[in-house]
Amino acid sequence: MTAYLAQDPRLEDFGHDPWWLILIKIVVAFAFGMGLTVLGVWFERRVVARMAVRPGPNQVGPFGLLQTLIDGVKGMLKEDVLPRTADKVVFFFAPTVSAIMALTALSVIPFGPLVSIFGHRTALQVTDVPVAVLIVLACSSLGIYGIVLGGWASGSTYPLLGGLRSTAQMISYEVAMGLSIVAVFMTAGTMSTSGIVASQAGGSKFASIGGFDLYVPGWYGLLLIPSFLIFLVSAFGETNRAPFDLPEAESELVAGYMTEYSSIKFLLYMLSEYVAMVSMSSIMVTLFLGGWRAPWPITLWSGANSGWWPLLWFLGKVVLLLFVFVWVRATLPRLRYDQFMRLGWKVLLPLNLAWIVLLAGVKVFQGSELTSRNRWLIVAGVVVAALLVALLWPSRKAQPTPSLEEQVAARPAGSFPLPPMDLVVPPSPRARRAVAERQPANVGGTETSNDSDETRKEV
Amino acid sequence: MSLSAYVPIIALFALAAAFALFSVGVSQIVGPKRYNRAKLEAYECGIEPSPQPVGGGRFPIKFYLTAMLFIIFDIEIIFLYPWAVTFDALGLFGFVEMILFITTVFIAYAYVWRRGGLEWD
Numbered sequence: 001m002t003a004y005l006a007q008d009p010r011l012e013d014f015g016h017d018p019w020w021l022i023l024i025k026i027v028v029a030f031a032f033g034m035g036l037t038v039l040g041v042w043f044e045r046r047v048v049a050r051m052a053v054r055p056g057p058n059q060v061g062p063f064g065l066l067q068t069l070i071d072g073v074k075g076m077l078k079e080d081v082l083p084r085t086a087d088k089v090v091f092f093f094a095p096t097v098s099a100i101m102a103l104t105a106l107s108v109i110p111f112g113p114l115v116s117i118f119g120h121r122t123a124l125q126v127t128d129v130p131v132a133v134l135i136v137l138a139c140s141s142l143g144i145y146g147i148v149l150g151g152w153a154s155g156s157t158y159p160l161l162g163g164l165r166s167t168a169q170m171i172s173y174e175v176a177m178g179l180s181i182v183a184v185f186m187t188a189g190t191m192s193t194s195g196i197v198a199s200q201a202g203g204s205k206f207a208s209i210g211g212f213d214l215y216v217p218g219w220y221g222l223l224l225i226p227s228f229l230i231f232l233v234s235a236f237g238e239t240n241r242a243p244f245d246l247p248e249a250e251s252e253l254v255a256g257y258m259t260e261y262s263s264i265k266f267l268l269y270m271l272s273e274y275v276a277m278v279s280m281s282s283i284m285v286t287l288f289l290g291g292w293r294a295p296w297p298i299t300l301w302s303g304a305n306s307g308w309w310p311l312l313w314f315l316g317k318v319v320l321l322l323f324v325f326v327w328v329r330a331t332l333p334r335l336r337y338d339q340f341m342r343l344g345w346k347v348l349l350p351l352n353l354a355w356i357v358l359l360a361g362v363k364v365f366q367g368s369e370l371t372s373r374n375r376w377l378i379v380a381g382v383v384v385a386a387l388l389v390a391l392l393w394p395s396r397k398a399q400p401t402p403s404l405e406e407q408v409a410a411r412p413a414g415s416f417p418l419p420p421m422d423l424v425v426p427p428s429p430r431a432r433r434a435v436a437e438r439q440p441a442n443v444g445g446t447e448t449s450n451d452s453d454e455t456r457k458e459v
Numbered sequence: 460m461s462l463s464a465y466v467p468i469i470a471l472f473a474l475a476a477a478f479a480l481f482s483v484g485v486s487q488i489v490g491p492k493r494y495n496r497a498k499l500e501a502y503e504c505g506i507e508p509s510p511q512p513v514g515g516g517r518f519p520i521k522f523y524l525t526a527m528l529f530i531i532f533d534i535e536i537i538f539l540y541p542w543a544v545t546f547d548a549l550g551l552f553g554f555v556e557m558i559l560f561i562t563t564v565f566i567a568y569a570y571v572w573r574r575g576g577l578e579w580d
Contacts, residue, residue, distance in 0.1 A: 015464035026471040079491050084499040096479035103475035107468045127467040156501035164522050171529040178536040185543035264486035338579035345577045364554045
């Protein structure tokens with residue numbers, strides 16, 4: 001393991017790059033975001049098409065690969081409509097806010113270990129700072145401004161509602177997302193992305209069969225699986241992706257905050273959604289799936305985690321997660337808004353808090369500073385606390401439904417008049433006539449009403 | 460560790476900003492401009508657009524409530540982060556302190572739930 005750890009960048013390794021290296025790195029990170037976006041749109045359309053037994057875009061370029069580029073050029077050549085009711089300045093700048101923030105989040109993603117570029121030893125990562133994960137969260141929060149401002153500046157009903165909805169959705173799921181990372185910080189002991197990748201390096205050996213050592217990977221996606229699942233769900237909510245794509249629920253809000261946008265501004269919103277998807281996948285790989293480190297069977301080859309190879313493993317994991325995004329979109333129907341908010345506030349949030357407390361408790365319990373007497377005291381305390389909570393949990397008493405007379409009597413004076421409650425509606429003349437005409441068919445039997453068996457035989 | 464590690468973030472921000480503003484600017488030049496009064500109206504599925512008061516219309520108070528709840532919990536998260544990072548160093552003391560803190564926030568959460576602050580109907 002020490003041989004690999006020499007490849008690991010540490011926080012002190014960042015901040016010494018010459019300006020040309022910074023320039024190369026940011027251009028490559030930018031190209032990574034844009035390239036994966038362009039390919040991702042094509043990928044999504046193809047995969048969704050395959051899942052619906054359609055061919056998907058296959059005309060422009062080999063396998064339709066250039067479809068997205070052509071769509072971009074076409075969008076650029078369209079008229080940029082500025083609605084009469086719009087707030088001109090905000091309307092102009094809102095889409096750029098979304099796109100800029102989505103792209104900036106890529107600045108702290110670790111793509112690989114230390115390599116040598118033109119004789120300069122540097123990490124395959126634009127930069128790393130002690131609060132790197134906070135920067136990703138901040139970027140995704142600031143991206144919300146683009147959406148709410150765009151919806152507000154359109155001066156139209158649907159975009160306003162779409163923008164508000166989208167904002168409420170994103171901030172709700174940001175709470176869930178922020179809480180789910182706490183467990184990762186607790187285990188890794190750092191907030192820097194390269195540090196989190198390094199802390200997932202060591203797997204624990206659980207078996208050795210015929211000279212082969214089997215390792216349990218140290219990925220937090222396995223160790224902290226509740227955090228990973230919550231993060232995955234909130235990533236869908238945070239990027240406005242199906243099944244949580246409520247801001248663009250076509251059946252209710254036309255296109256949500258994008259309704260009034262056209263031409264390149266519309267494309268910028270689409271772009272920022274896909275770049276956000278790419279950066280969410282990247283951060284998920286970094287936090288939970290071991291970052292650029294090779295998955296298990298490849299690690300048997302000793303050179304897997306050094307040099308430029310990790311770029312490939314990283315890209316593979318990101319594409320895998322992008323496929324999950326597309327797969328979910330093709331599989332699940334859209335949620336209703338109240339169901340969606342209930343999931344975020346009433347399920348994910350308490351689950352998250354309980355999981356953090358549980359994990360912290362287990363970690364402290366395993367720590368060595370406790371005597372056995374104190375341990376038993378803690379166990380007893382937890383049991384007592386759980387019993388107290390169970391005893392004092394406020395239960396909602398089911399109100400007995402009042403009878404009809406009580407309900408009528410409870411109405412305030414001056415209410416509108418009620419029809420008689422025991423009203424029996426007489427059958428309509430037509431129905432009576434129809435019954436009368438049918439009568440002769442049964443007349444043959446002497447007792448028509450009671451003895452149905454005999455009647456049927458005779459008929 | 461110096462502030463120079465933050466420079467590339469600003470550089471990437473600048474690159475992204477240049478790209479976004481450039482593409483918005485170019486489309487102003489290369490796109491056609493054909494005036495049509497109906498095109499500039501707010502889109503409302505073909506009916507006459509409902510008039511919007513200056514500075515945006517009214518919208519449900521629920522959104523404000525959600526924003527306020529978000530601030531409460533976001534601040535809780537911000538307090539949890541430093542604790543989580545230094546968890547091993549703080550040990551039992553930090554754990555007990557954080558349990559007390561989470562309990563206080565949880566009481567507020569239970570209150571909001573009971574008062575129907577999390578309902579969407």
